[in-house]
Amino acid sequence: MNRLSRVAAVIGVGHSDWVGDWARVRAGERPDDNYGYGASAFRNALADAGIDRSRINGLIVGPTTAYERMAEVLNLNVRWGDQADAVLSVIQAVTAIESGLADVVALVYGNDQRSVGTQYGGPQAMGGDMFLSYVYHAPWGMTSQGALYALMFRRFCELYGVTERDLGHVAVAQREGSSRNPNAIMRKTISIEDYMAAPYIVEPLRLFDYCLINDGGVALILAEANLARRLSGRPVFVEAVGRYDLNQGATSLEPRLTEFYRPAQQAVAEQIFGASGLDRKDIDVLQVYDSFSVHVPLALEGYGYCGIGESGKFMRESGIGLAGALPTNTGGGHLSESYMQGWNHQIECVRQVRGECGDRQVPDCRRVHYCSDVAGKAVSIIYGA
Amino acid sequence: MMLQNSATPARVLGLYDEPFWKRLKQDGRLSLQCCRHCSTWRYPPGPVCQSCLSPDYDWKPVSGHGEILSWIVFHRSYLPEYSSPYNVVAVRLDEGPTMISNLVEEPPPGSVIGRRVALQPVEMDDGVTLPRFRLLD
Numbered sequence: 073m074n075r076l077s078r079v080a081a082v083i084g085v086g087h088s089d090w091v092g093d094w095a096r097v098r099a100g101e102r103p104d105d106n107y108g109y110g111a112s113a114f115r116n117a118l119a120d121a122g123i124d125r126s127r128i129n130g131l132i133v134g135p136t137t138a139y140e141r142m143a144e145v146l147n148l149n150v151r152w153g154d155q156a157d158a159v160l161s162v163i164q165a166v167t168a169i170e171s172g173l174a175d176v177v178a179l180v181y182g183n184d185q186r187s188v189g190t191q192y193g194g195p196q197a198m199g200g201d202m203f204l205s206y207v208y209h210a211p212w213g214m215t216s217q218g219a220l221y222a223l224m225f226r227r228f229c230e231l232y233g234v235t236e237r238d239l240g241h242v243a244v245a246q247r248e249g250s251s252r253n254p255n256a257i258m259r260k261t262i263s264i265e266d267y268m269a270a271p272y273i274v275e276p277l278r279l280f281d282y283c284l285i286n287d288g289g290v291a292l293i294l295a296e297a298n299l300a301r302r303l304s305g306r307p308v309f310v311e312a313v314g315r316y317d318l319n320q321g322a323t324s325l326e327p328r329l330t331e332f333y334r335p336a337q338q339a340v341a342e343q344i345f346g347a348s349g350l351d352r353k354d355i356d357v358l359q360v361y362d363s364f365s366v367h368v369p370l371a372l373e374g375y376g377y378c379g380i381g382e383s384g385k386f387m388r389e390s391g392i393g394l395a396g397a398l399p400t401n402t403g404g405g406h407l408s409e410s411y412m413q414g415w416n417h418q419i420e421c422v423r424q425v426r427g428e429c430g431d432r433q434v435p436d437c438r439r440v441h442y443c444s445d446v447a448g449k450a451v452s453i454i455y456g457a
Numbered sequence: 458m459m460l461q462n463s464a465t466p467a468r469v470l471g472l473y474d475e476p477f478w479k480r481l482k483q484d485g486r487l488s489l490q491c492c493r494h495c496s497t498w499r500y501p502p503g504p505v506c507q508s509c510l511s512p513d514y515d516w517k518p519v520s521g522h523g524e525i526l527s528w529i530v531f532h533r534s535y536l537p538e539y540s541s542p543y544n545v546v547a548v549r550l551d552e553g554p555t556m557i558s559n560l561v562e563e564p565p566p567g568s569v570i571g572r573r574v575a576l577q578p579v580e581m582d583d584g585v586t587l588p589r590f591r592l593l594d
């Protein structure tokens with residue numbers, strides 16, 4: 073049994089007005105800063121949880137904001153706190169709850185990346201000082217994170233016969249979900265033909281393989297399991313968590329180019345499935361961190377939802393759309409809903425398990441698997457009713 | 458689709474990077490750190506051997522030969538020095554390490570994965586010698 077299984081549950085989720093702010097930013101306005109977006113998401117999560125702010129005794133803020141300032145803005149004096157990305161913040165909250173450091177933890181993320189022009193490629197690439205591969209190869213014109221995934225996908229296609237057209241199923245499926253999601257920025261469905269007709273950005277990746285860049289915030293509130301049952305009529309439990317890193321040769325992209333990050337995903341799969349008593353057949357929805365569409369076929373194979381080299385066939389024939397064998401990124405993900413660096417996926421997991429996704433709801437959804445395979449680590453969370 | 462030879466985007470020049478560029482410029486050969494203790498090659502340059510953690514190394518020339526692991530074509534320009542389209546390749550050197558670089562020629566139609574390549578040092582107009590590669594067969 074995974075020791076962190078059902079130790080904590082999500083009792084509240086919220087986000088800022090992604091759609092409205094997208095329009096405002098495109099009109100040249102700056103609706104909010106990082107802290108403002110985080111605060112509006114937090115306000116919504118608090119209302120969703122139906123608890124008083126004073127009940128919160130733990131806080132984790134995303135990497136885009138300073139811990140002390142966010143806590144000041146939200147006026148939270150807590151007994152435990154930290155700063156972490158989306159997937160690690162959930163795991164750290166569960167860990168803190170398990171060890172008794174806190175029993176109600178708020179997770180708050182805000183990002184004004186669009187209105188301030190954060191660059192994820194080029195000379196000022198975000199994270200260049202933290203992730204050497206983002207900047208090290210600039211003398212050869214190699215920049216932009218999409219290019220790293222393009223390089224990986226080209227080799228993946230060569231080895232397994234997966235095609236660019238197969239990859240198009242990711243963008244098409246996620247637009248199906250986002251077209252039925254009032255919170256999604258991109259609402260228009262697309263066909264495989266539309267996908268193929270779009271221009272290359274870094275060949276073999278096309279426009280629709282890339283995530284959005286937009287402003288916004290996301291917040292979640294987690295509580296200790298028994299407390300969660302008392303505080304909430306619909307707690308969504310963290311059923312299992314797992315992590316494994318592949319760092320050897322990371323700057324030269326070795327873990328991605330030679331093994332497509334698969335050994336890390338397989339190690340995580342053992343942690344979240346074998347040990348938890350759950351298996352892939354128990355998963356109703358998959359959520360994948362999708363800075364680029366390529367993450368999806370690699371996750372399908374790495375986590376064992378299909379065989380090695382079979383993701384193209386799986387997406388084509390079994391399907392990852394709402395009516396497919398494994399509905400994936402049902403809200404539209406980073407490609408079409410909102411680019412909240414994995415945070416929006418967490419609340420889509422919760423909403424699918426709660427059954428409140430309206431036209432995009434996957435029937436009888438009991439468990440959702442979230443995975444992210446970026447920046448030196450493969451991590452997964454299973455959420456369940 | 459001509460590769461530009463005029464200006465080099467800013468290089469990462471940490472404590473261990475200088476000799477890599479200096480040696481290439483001096484003798485036209487690619488040199489990497491080689492562990493004095495266990496002979497493991499190191500790239501990008503760094504403080505210790507990844508195999509044995511020894512801090513002792515020598516800069517030694519490598520063959521400059523390798524194999525293409527993957528390649529891409531940029532259709533968007535992210536850096537002022539590079540206007541699209543242009544190619545980027547990942548080359549596994551025969552000595553082990555993988556380098557990101559460019560093919561000096563237009564990539565031929567079809568796939569170049571698995572093709573053998575050799576080092577082609579390019580004198581940039583800004584004075585930097587840039588290690589690129591050419592197809593061998």
Ligand SMILES: [Zn+2]
Nearest residue numbers: 492495506509
């Ligand atoms: Zn050594």
